[in-house]
Amino acid sequence: MIAPQPPSSLPNLSRAFSFDAGRSVIVFGLAVIAVLWGCIAWHIGRERTRVLVDAATGVSNLAQVLDAHLQRTIAGLDQTLLVLKAEYQRDPDKFSLNAAVGYVAAARGIALQISLLDARGMLKDSTTPGFAPVNLADREHFQVHLVPNSTLFISKPVQGRTSGKWSIQLTRRLDRPDGGLAGVLVVSLDPSYLTEIYRSIDVGPNGAVALVGRDGVIRAAISSGKPQIGGRVADQALIEQIFDSRVGSIRAPGFLGETVRLLGYRTLTEQPMAVVVGRSIDDVLASHADTLFDDIVSGMLLTVAMGAALALLYRLVHRQELTTRALASKKAELVASRERLKRYVADLERIAEVAAHDLQEPLRRVVAYTQLLAKHAENALDAEGRDYVAQVVAGAQRMRKLVSDLEAYVAVDHLPEVDALTSAGGAVTAATERLAEPLREKSAMVKVGRLPDVAADDRSLTEIFTQLLDNAVRYSCPGRPAMIEVSAKDDGRVATFAVRDNGIGIEESARIRLFEIFHRLRGLDGQDGTGIGLATARRIVEHLGGHIWVESVPGEGSTFLFTLPMTVRCKQEGRDAQAA
Template identity: 35%
Template sequence: MATSCIPAPCFVHGLYALPTHSKLLSSLQDKAVNAMPAENPSTSLTTLKALAVASLVTIAAAAAVIWIAVSQHERQLQSLRTETVERLGRIRANIESTLNGSLTLTQGVAATIHAHGQLTDAEFATIAEQLVGSRRDVRNLGVAYGTVLRQVYPRLGNESAIGLDYRQNPKQWPKVEQTIQSGKTVVDGPLPLVQGGIGVISRTPVVRPSTPGGPASYFALVSIVIDLSTLLDQAGISAPDVGLNLAIQTNGQVFHGDSKLLEQNPVELDISFPGGVWRIYAVPASGWPSDWWRQDPVISMIGLALILAVAATSFYAAFAWRHRTRLYESLRESESRYRHLLDTAPAAIVLHRQGRIIFSNREAVRLMAAHDPEDLLDRPVLDLLHPDYHSVVTDRLAALKAPGDEAPPLRQKLITLDGRVIDADIASSAVMIGGELAVLAIAIDTTRSVRAEAQRQAILDDLQRSNDELRQFTSAASHDLQEPLRQVATYVQMLERRYGPVLDQDGRDFIQYAVDGVIHMRRLLHDLGLYAQVKAAGAPLKRLEIGPILDRVRESHDDQLRRLGGRIDHDPLPPVMGDEGQIQQLLNNLLDNALRYSRIGVPPRINVSAIRQGAFWLFRFRDNGIGIAPEYQSSIFDVFTRLHGISQSQGTGFGLAICRRIVERHGGQIWVESEPDQGSTFLFTLPTA
């Protein structure tokens, strides 16, 4: 069968050489029997010989007992060390499983971003929630596009991290830069966390073409923060029945346990994970056995030398045999689990050497429409690939020159044994099998997702066309309706001039209402056109100085400010990346709003300031006007929304909606903080220059 090509883990091969001591016992017994003297007729001579033989036997027995005691002590120590290694191995396996399971979450997110590009916040939250699940050791999972952290899960409690530019963080940037330059996952830690405790940080870069068919380059960085204490608790290291004193070390520094334990002749194992190795040390909780003469006093053993030797040796032989048998069974179970894990993996797994398949799991058999693994065994790999991908795959395989070399996931087309063409994401890595270099390929069927993505893109294209047509219609309508309205206003005003003297007050009021209505409608159409063109007709973003723009806006409102006795103050304002016309429109609308809703009899006081927040500037536009009731604060940025009950409002309901659209076009956010009769503060963010 093809599965026979996978060897069991080699670290168990040495467990079959445990020594036995039955030959040693037989040799001692034979020597004792052969040393017994023959009887002699002479009593004295016999006595002397008996005493001599007894002395010799006693000395030999004493020497044998001492030798056996020493040997037994060493065997017990070795047995205890073996048992300690076994128990430590289980702990090591738990830590590796938990740690690797959490660290590789970044690869899942990275693979999704590599395949689909930048994720929306909702997509990221859904993927992160599915991946993290109930893992208590994961503090947070984040994605930085470029060098700016854009998405964090869970978001609650981590809001302040969003927008962090790693280049501005001297503590994290060196490791981030190392990750980006290496193109591989880099693990940092254990190290103290800002939130408290000790943690491990894994960062995985995402490399993808910036344009379809273009060269691959760095695109994003996926990071995960793992709480070390929770990780170790989940691995059972603090369980009351663990029976071991432990210490864990990395780079010569002990970060868990007592460093003095390293002076107690501990057993040690390596904890391996992507990007690093820890070393774990252990001694039994009760310590190693004391010196042999304290454990087995010579006086007690002289009287029962042979009996105790036989009993101790027999017992130890039985124990050693039982221990070896248990290790053998454990090895068989471990190998069975290893094979079962490969065969039941949800991804197709294939091993090939020199271009020919030597192993395929159950999912690979299903994916390629084979009947059993034998159908794929010894088959050339290129026979299963679409010809369009032969050169690409050949180059990827040629780059896998040493164990550990990896080829990142690449979407390819496969040809099944029944002739169908399917899509799959395939990642490869070089491994050693039987002393020879082979390639481990993992494939995930993406046929359905590719089809769904094509359908989704078609829907998005239709939606984009509809939006474009709607914007064109809105722009045309707002422009083409201006002229009829102008004519209506002109003729109504002509009626007023010609027939005003013969009209009563009601007639003149009616004419004024008509003129005001036309003027209001023209303002509505003008603002509607502005709203529709914010995104469609915006200029490219460039470096802007906010101060001069604010000064121009203030000058355009000088008459109104003098009439109201108002004043505008501002702190030194920073440069931003923006569309000059739209930024001026934003400030103009906010100033219009502040003056329109000023308190009667109170001169308007307006202050503009800004503070840095990561890659953005947070601007505060504060006034001392009538304020906004809480029930309106969540809706004032919607189209056609005006404050109810404000008789002096002459707005169209577009001003703040245009503000929000301008800010969002610049990648920022806008909101309001206000209390009635206490004024309002409009806060918005713009990208730094």
């Protein structure tokens, strides 16, 4: 008889989990709804302040934009004055204002006229057809240049004595060779150019945009949709505050009327003027009632949406828990698989390392004793026998070379961490010394350009250049001297090296597997290569944090390029890169 088993506790635990999680979802949802309406209530109370702050930011940004535009406008007009001044001083007797104005275009559509005053303040020349000479010696823009100076002067708005038009004068002094006053060049800026721009700015029906001086005089302005030129700002203390702080925003009445406005302002860098943009407080707060209604409607919609989401979330809780368990199980399996893979890779590397090391000594003996045998039995062997012995020696030497290259390939993962920069030029020199005999046999010339220091150890960098130079020599083109050029370029962070030769080149189809271990180019089996050299170079470059590739034209030569960092990575970064 089989004893009855006690009922499993897992279903009870599952039900308890589902009940607790579901209740938590409901409590959480209700708490979120309560927080939502609390936030809405707080938001409604704070909305007025927020709207005002946003408006202050907006008028400040508009002031910045208008300031930048005005600065460009002034710079363009000043450039016109400087060009005309240079033309005048080049040959004052032959200077023609209208001819010189044809060289500049900055003032077109902005200036009412460009004129020239002589040393007495008389209007000597003008771009206005049929102008009449008039004495302007009493004007501020002439008086200021009686004292030698080389600065641009911008006047208050003045009304023309003959034209009756308002203008803002931008002037520069003209000097005689002895330093005396030769005259004054004047560009008359049309204030309506500025007022039309200010009119296009949306600051509300009771807003204002103005260009004012530190003296309180209004150069150009739009207030409640009406243009204003000249006149003064009544509150001089407000003007002083603006010019003292230079950039900012302020809430104040008394600027272009009694309307209370939010003012954003910026003073010009080199002129005692400021751009001021203002929005009426009443206009700003007009949108507050709309946002209040929007907040209440949004809160109701969100409450309904959250109620529906609570029901859906309640159903998803159990499914999510099952999914979490499944993911945890999969993660454990992946971790175990990764550990097994690490062990397999370590075992394979150990096998290759031991095989490479343990094969060296037997091969060394085979080569040595075969050479002794050939020397000892030289007279007893015929030509065919000596050829057999030579084949044995060549095969053994090739096997030694293969084992040596394999040992170098495996040793890459055990290279020391890089803790200093190494001279690439020194590494190339060491590599050419290693390959002195092959280079001499092929009459190869190696040209080395300026090479930077890189983050690599000397042994690894020398091995890279040795493999690439050896490859260039081995696959040189028969019938012409081998020419090898080593160069580099860098951007301060990464150096890109190039080893260029004039050898036989590489077909495009052969480049795909070029850096794979034991892969050798088809048709070159007579060459003394093991198919490990380029693979070793690739492993070293990647171990040092770079990458390697080849560009080639068959029959003309190949260029092997690789990159290396120019800064030493910290040890943790190096370990992370190797782990990845």
